[in-house]
Amino acid sequence: MNISIKLTGPDEAYIIKNMLPLYLHDLSGHYGLVEGHLPNRHGIFEDTDEYRTLADQYEVQNIWWDKPGTLYSFLIQANAMPAGFARIATPPYCAQGVDYFVSDYFLLQPFRGTGIAEQAAVLVFEQFRGEWELFTNPAAKNITGQKFWRKTVSRYTQGLYSERTGETFDGNKLAFRFDNRGLQPL
Structure with a gap:
């Protein structure tokens, strides 16, 4: 399968925005009944009841395309399909001392367990x-995510990374950090 990533512009933002509710739904499964990971009274995964429709949620995501050179949205493709x-x-x-932060990373269910997620992560890192820094939920409900990031970051950096669990600007997380300046480009 041909795996690629594509930096999206405003004209393709809708593709990522279409996947966002699925991503937020997936995250809710890792956190359970924790505030901030539940749908609002309108059934939208957002912290406020201000968002009544997915169209409302689309608008709040525009920041990802309004700040080129600062925020980057990559579409992961498999055989040219989202x-x-x-x-x-x-x-x-992102946190002080960090150049690049993986804010969100998501792969649709049909593509999981195929190696696509790791290949795409490496393409993004490159x-x-x-x-770099990335977080994942340290809870037992997220063992799969923890194993994925530990394996992916370890392979990519040949074991030259740090990992810690603790408080971050986004709550208690398992955080991975690495510097890829000394790594040979793939």
């Missing part, structure tokens, strides 16, 4: 050189 997305933030949208 398979998922990766959203990468740079300062000031887009930029610097200090």
Whole structure:
């Protein structure tokens, strides 16, 4: 299967926006009945009841295309079909000392377990050189995600990364950090 990533512009934003509710639904399964990961009273996965429809949610996502050079939305494709997305933030949208932050990473169910997620993550990492950080939920409900990121980051960096569980700007997370400036380009 041919795996590729594509930096999207505003004209293709709708593809990632179409997948966003599925991503947020998936996240809710990792967090259970935790505030911030439940649908609002309108059935939309957002922190406020202000969003009544998916169209409302579409608008709030525009920041990802309004700040080129700072926020990056990559479409993951498998044989030219949408398979998922990766959203990468740079300062000031990440922690101090971090150049690139994996804000969101999602692969649609039919493509999981095929190696596509790891291949796409490496393609994303190869887009930029610097200090990277990504978070995942440290809870037992997310063992699959933890194993995925541990395996993917370890292979990509040949074991040259750090991992810690603790408080972040986004709550208690399992955080991975690595610097790919010294790695040979793939």
